[in-house]
Each structure stands twice: as structure tokens, then as C-alpha cells.
Amino acid sequence: MPLEFEKPILELERRIAELKETAKATGVDLEAEIRLLEERLARLRKETYENLTPWQRVQLARAPGRPTTLDVLEKAFQDFIELHGDRAFADDPAIVGGLAYLEGEKVVVVGHQKGRDTKENLQRNFGMPHPEGYRKAMRLMDLADRFGYPFLTFVDTPGAYPGVSAEERGQAWVIAQSIQRMSRLRVPAVTVILGEGGSGGALAIAVANRVLILENAWYSVISPESCAAILWRDAKEAPKAAEALKLTAKDLLQLKVVDAIVPEPEGGAHKDPDRAIRNIKEALLKALEELKGLSPEALYEDRYRRFRSLGAFAEP
Amino acid sequence: MALERLFRRKRPSGGNRDVPELWTKCEACGAQIYKKEFQENLHVCPKCGHHHRLPAQERVAMLADPGTFQETTRLRPLDPLGFVDTKPYVERLKAYQAETGRPDAILGGTCQIGGVPAVLLVMDYAFAGGSMGSVVGEEIARGAERAAEEGRALVIVAASGGARMQEAALSLMQMAKTVMTLDRVWARRLPYVSVLTDPTTGGVTASFAALADVILAEPGALIGFAGPRVIRQTIRQELPEGFQRSEFLLKHGMVDRVTDRRRLKEELVRVLRHLHPGVAYAPGV
Numbered sequence: 001m002p003l004e005f006e007k008p009i010l011e012l013e014r015r016i017a018e019l020k021e022t023a024k025a026t027g028v029d030l031e032a033e034i035r036l037l038e039e040r041l042a043r044l045r046k047e048t049y050e051n052l053t054p055w056q057r058v059q060l061a062r063a064p065g066r067p068t069t070l071d072v073l074e075k076a077f078q079d080f081i082e083l084h085g086d087r088a089f090a091d092d093p094a095i096v097g098g099l100a101y102l103e104g105e106k107v108v109v110v111g112h113q114k115g116r117d118t119k120e121n122l123q124r125n126f127g128m129p130h131p132e133g134y135r136k137a138m139r140l141m142d143l144a145d146r147f148g149y150p151f152l153t154f155v156d157t158p159g160a161y162p163g164v165s166a167e168e169r170g171q172a173w174v175i176a177q178s179i180q181r182m183s184r185l186r187v188p189a190v191t192v193i194l195g196e197g198g199s200g201g202a203l204a205i206a207v208a209n210r211v212l213i214l215e216n217a218w219y220s221v222i223s224p225e226s227c228a229a230i231l232w233r234d235a236k237e238a239p240k241a242a243e244a245l246k247l248t249a250k251d252l253l254q255l256k257v258v259d260a261i262v263p264e265p266e267g268g269a270h271k272d273p274d275r276a277i278r279n280i281k282e283a284l285l286k287a288l289e290e291l292k293g294l295s296p297e298a299l300y301e302d303r304y305r306r307f308r309s310l311g312a313f314a315e316p
Numbered sequence: 317m318a319l320e321r322l323f324r325r326k327r328p329s330g331g332n333r334d335v336p337e338l339w340t341k342c343e344a345c346g347a348q349i350y351k352k353e354f355q356e357n358l359h360v361c362p363k364c365g366h367h368h369r370l371p372a373q374e375r376v377a378m379l380a381d382p383g384t385f386q387e388t389t390r391l392r393p394l395d396p397l398g399f400v401d402t403k404p405y406v407e408r409l410k411a412y413q414a415e416t417g418r419p420d421a422i423l424g425g426t427c428q429i430g431g432v433p434a435v436l437l438v439m440d441y442a443f444a445g446g447s448m449g450s451v452v453g454e455e456i457a458r459g460a461e462r463a464a465e466e467g468r469a470l471v472i473v474a475a476s477g478g479a480r481m482q483e484a485a486l487s488l489m490q491m492a493k494t495v496m497t498l499d500r501v502w503a504r505r506l507p508y509v510s511v512l513t514d515p516t517t518g519g520v521t522a523s524f525a526a527l528a529d530v531i532l533a534e535p536g537a538l539i540g541f542a543g544p545r546v547i548r549q550t551i552r553q554e555l556p557e558g559f560q561r562s563e564f565l566l567k568h569g570m571v572d573r574v575t576d577r578r579r580l581k582e583e584l585v586r587v588l589r590h591l592h593p594g595v596a597y598a599p600g601v
Contacts, residue, residue, distance in 0.1 A: 160541065160542075161550075162541070162542030162546045162547050162550050163542075163547060163550055163551055164547065164551060164555065164556070164559065166541070166542075167540050167541060167542065167547065167559070167560060168568055169568075170568065170569070170570050171522070171540075171541040171542070172517075172521035172522040172525075172526050172540060172541035173521075173522075173526045173570055175522040175523075175541065176491075176495060176521075176522050176523050176524070176525075176526035176527050177526070177527070179491060179492055179495045179522075179523060180495050180496075180498070180527060183492065183495060183496045183499075184499070199479075199488060199519070200479075200488070200491060200518070200519050200522045200523075200541070203488055203489075203491055203492060204522075207492050207496075219485060219488075220484045220485050220488065221479045221480075221481060221483075221484050221485060221487045221488040221519065222479075222481055222484075226546070227481055230481065231401035231402065231481065232401060232402060240401075241401075244397070244399050244400060244401060244484075245397070245481075245484040245485075246397045246484055246485070247484065247485065252485055255396070255485060255486060257485045257486070257488075257489060303496075304496050304499075307489060307492040307493050307496055308457065308493055308496065308497070310486060310489040310490075310492075310493060311449075311450030311451075311453055311454050311486055311489065311490060311493065312394045312396035312450050312483070312486060313391045313392065313393060313394055313450045313451045313454055314391065314392040314393075314394055315391065315392075316390040316391070316392065
């Protein structure tokens with residue numbers, strides 16, 4: 001399904017295909033015309049994808065077919081064993097986690113999980129966790145700490161679920177606790193923001209030593225739509241809000257909210273998920289390499305310093 | 317997040333033009349209250365008990381022992397994103413500063429509370445809905461560090477719509493920052509008491525405010541993660557009576573006590589004396 005801003009590219013692709021078809025059917029030499037159009041197509045692609053607006057990136061971050069946590073676990077890791085449940089209330093399908101190997105090294109992994117089709121999306125609540133999801137995440141943080149295995153997380157959520165059930169079970173409390181639990185890890189922690197990094201629901205599993213972000217992913221305090229609904233009093237102003245929030249990978253790198261950007265294939269990770277996942281794996285290994293040799297206390301202090309230094313204010 | 321409340325700011329109390337200057341009107345029951353009585357009653361309606369929002373300086377005055385409060389909050393906000401919505405963020409800041417006489421949405425310092433040395437931090441709802449940006453986050457972090465260094469209890473009075481949108485991801489990071497610095501207080505085995513007042517929502521509830529040793533809430537305060545309007549939009553039905561109010565949270569196990577403002581200081585002192593390792597057996601106040 002093409003995004004609105006990709007339609008001119010698709011239109012050109014269709015015309016080229018038509019011309020080729022005609023050339024084949026009629027035997028007329030259209031080589032020159034086709035070459036011309038192909039050059040135009042290359043330019044158009046470059047122009048479009050190198051100058052993506054923040055709002056266009058938000059759309060790419062939500063594109064169907066973009067790699068999810070389970071896709072990454074399947075392709076970049078070995079022998080993933082999913083572990084379920086928070087041992088208190090339920091298993092939350094919006095957060096998955098378990099044990100895996102990354103290039104032969106034992107790791108514990110947790111991530112938001114969106115559905116890959118409508119039916120699965122409903123079952124997974126569109127990747128919006130309830131308190132039990134964060135409790136499951138904390139249980140796995142305990143596990144990582146106990147065995148000394150690196151803790152890796154994948155972020156992809158519009159936000160924690162804003163509903164009655166979630167409030168009744170202490171959504172704010174578990175998010176706070178999960179932030180605290182993750183900040184106290186004595187093992188290397190690396191986060192990759194895969195798609196959407198929606199507010200506290202994302203941060204709850206993103207208090208890592210190294211926070212990486214995919215080129216077209218977004219991460220902010222609020223979604224552009226909600227921000228627009230509040231500040232512009234109109235959700236349709238989301239493109240403006242996306243601009244103002246400085247939620248793109250590049251902006252976040254400048255603000256030091258993220259430490260590195262993971263490149264995506266042209267047109268977004270969904271265009272070539274395998275390549276995107278190879279890039280993710282490479283970035284993860286590099287981040288883990290940087291943290292190798294740090295003592296448990298040094299890892300805690302490294303994380304403390306990382307977050308302690310964030311913010312912009314003036315001394316009197 | 318209940319950030320939408322930010323733009324429906326009500327004056328914290330009184331000021332109704334229909335009644336003479338000497339009188340104010342209860343927001344809940346409409347009773348006419350003699351202003352002086354209203355103030356002496358800590359902005360609680362003597363007729364119906366409704367807790368009106370209390371300005372930050374009056375909160376400090378009611379909790380700190382007389383003459384002990386030394387203000388430490390003085391950081392000034394910047395505009396790191398160059399944020400402009402229907403108005404530039406810098407202009408909004410200037411307007412709030414002029415209105416409240418404060419650089420940002422927090423007032424804090426060192427003091428004694430019932431003789432217990434403390435760092436007291438009070439969020440100011442009148443400033444941008446008490447929203448947490450870099451300044452609020454840093455002041456809370458410094459307050460926690462100061463409490464740890466000087467062996468003081470930490471008391472934070474929350475009143476906030478959540479993280480501040482105009483500092484976007486940097487506001488979000490303040491949630492992690494404030495939570496992490498609480499570790500310093502824990503490590504020194506010092507008490508941290510959180511007082512939740514109307515309203516406390518979003519990224520403030522979901523960070524430092526929820527992680528205290530003891531959590532007290534004022535009666536009838538709106539407390540939660542998502543704001544009621546957002547929840548109503550999500551589930552497309554009316555919310556149950558009393559949903560996200562202090563009493564609801566007490567019932568669901570999220571807060572330790574719902575405490576009437578007129579007894580808040582007394583309860584706070586008792587809790588601090590119980591917890592602070594530097595205070596010997598000291599029943600009552």
C-alpha cells in the first residue's frame with residue numbers, strides 16, 4: 001500500500017512498466033524513452049527519500065510490513081524462547097520477551113509487539129501495553145541481572161494503553177517502576193527504537209546504556225496527532241506538530257536522546273526488511289562491543305550519567 | 317496524558333466577579349466564603365470540604381516550619397527545540413513568568429518539617445499546568461541529590477498535567493532522570509514522601525511521583541496516567557463515577573493514604589519522624 005507522498009514514484013514506475021510492455025508486444029524500439037523515464041524515476045526517488053519531512057517519516061515508521069520485534073528476533077537472533085506472563089495478573093501480548101542468542105552470546109530480549117495484520121493487531125492491542133506488559137518486562141530485567149546476560153529491548157508503540165483497565169491496575173505506577181528497574185540493571189542494556197517511540201510507554205523499556213534508532217523511526221513525549229489536538233486544537237495539524245516536536249532520528253541524535261542511527265533501505269525498512277534487520281543486528285553488536293569490559297557498577301553509572309545529563313536550562 | 321488541561325487553566329481559587337472582593341465562591345458547592353476564612357482553611361471549602369488548588373508559595377508556607385524555608389530553585393528555562401505552535405514557546409514562558417513571578421513550574425528549597433530536615437519541592441500548576449520540562453526535571457534531580465548529600469528527607473508535592481510538550485523528547489528524558497536520582501536518596505536510607513494533589517497525571521505520575529516510600533493524596537484529586545478526555549476518546553464511553561480520583565486510587569492500592577489538607581502537615585510530620593533514621597521515638601506532633 002503506497003503512502004500518499006510515494007504516489008508520483010509509483011505512477012512513474014507504472015508508466016515505465018507499460019512502455020516496456022508495449023515495446024515487447026509491438027517490437028517498437030522505446031529504449032531511449034524508457035531510459036529517460038528511468039533516469040527521472042531515480043531522481044524522483046532520491047529527491048523524495050532524501051528530503052522526507054518529519055510527518056512522512058512518521059508514516060514510514062507506521063508502514064505495514066515494517067520489521068517488528070518478533071521479526072527481528074526471528075532473523076537476527078538464534079533459538080529465541082518466548083516467556084510469558086507477569087506472574088500477577090495476565091500475559092500482555094503487546095509486549096513480548098524471552099531468552100535468545102545473538103551471535104552465540106546469551107541475551108534477554110523484550111520488545112513492544114504490533115500485529116502484522118488487522119487480526120493480530122487487535123489481539124496485540126496495536127502494541128499498546130497494559131500494566132501486566134511492563135511487569136513482564138521487569139521480570140525479564142530481573143532475569144537478565146540474575147544471570148548477568150545483556151538486556152536488549154525493541155521499542156515500537158504508539159504509547160501505553162490509555163484505558164480504564166490500565167488505569168485501574170496502575171499504568172503510571174508500573175511505567176515508573178519499569179523505568180527504575182531498567183535504570184538499575186547491572187548488565188549492558190541496549191535499546192533499538194524500531195518504529196514508534198510513544199512517550200512513557202516507550203521510555204519504560206528504553207532506559208539503556210545505548211539507545212539506537214532506525215532512520216525513519218520517531219520518539220517523543222506525545223504523538224504528533226495528540227500534540228496537534230491539544231496545541232492546535234485540531235489533530236489534522238499533525239504534520240506541523242511532527243515538525244515542531246523534533247522527533248526524527250537526526251533531531252534526537254543532536255539532542256543526545258539517542259546515541260546512533262541505524263540506516264534503513266531506500267524508502268523505508270518495510271521495502272527490504274531483511275536488510276533493515278541486518279543493519280539492526282550490526283548496530284546491536286557494535287553497541288554491545290562498546291560496553292564490553294565495563295563492570296556491573298560501571299554499567300549502572302554509565303546509564304546514570306547518560307540520563308542525568310539530558311535537558312536544556314540556564315543557570316541564573 | 318492530561319496535557320489538555322493545561323489550556324483550561326482555572327484560577328487556583330476565588331476571584332469571582334459576582335461576589336464582593338472580601339468573599340469567594342466554592343468551585344464545588346457554590347457557597348460564599350469569607351476570603352480570610354478560606355485562606356486560613358488552606359483553600360478548603362468550610363461547607364463542603366472541596367480542596368481548591370493551592371498556590372505553590374502557600375503550600376510551602378503550610379508545610380515548612382515557620383522561618384526555616386530557604387529557596388534553592390532558580391534555574392531558567394530555554395527553548396531547545398525552537399518550538400512554535402499557535403504561539404512561540406518563549407512567549408508562553410514569558411507570560412507564565414509574568415503571571416507567577418517564577419522562572420518555571422517548581423518552587424523548592426531546604427526547610428524543617430516538624431523539626432525533620434527536608435528538601436521540599438512544590439510543583440506550581442499555575443505555571444504551564446505544572447508541566448515538567450528540563451527545568452522541573454533538573455530541579456527535582458538536584459533536590460534529590462541535595463537531600464542525599466545533606467541527610468534530609470525528600471518531600472515532593474505534585475500538581476502537574478505531565479511532561480511539557482514544548483520540550484518534547486527532552487521532557488520525556490526528565491522522567492528517567494528524576495527516577496534515577498531517587499537512587500541517591502535510597503542509598504542514604506532517607507525518606508521520600510510524595511504528596512499527590514489535583515491534578516497529577518501523565519509523565520509526572522509515571523515517574524518520580526509514583527516511587528515514594530509513602531504516597532499521600534489529597535481528597536478528590538485527579539490522579540492517573542492518561543487524562544480522562546483521552547480515555548473517553550479511546551473507549552468511547554462515559555467513565556465510571558469517581559474514576560481516577562484519590563479515593564479510587566486508594567481502593568485500587570496505588571496510594572497509602574488520602575489525607576485532608578487540614579491534617580496534611582500533621583500526617584506528613586508523623587510519617588517523616590517514623591521513617592527518618594535520625595529521629596528518635598517521637599509520637600504525635
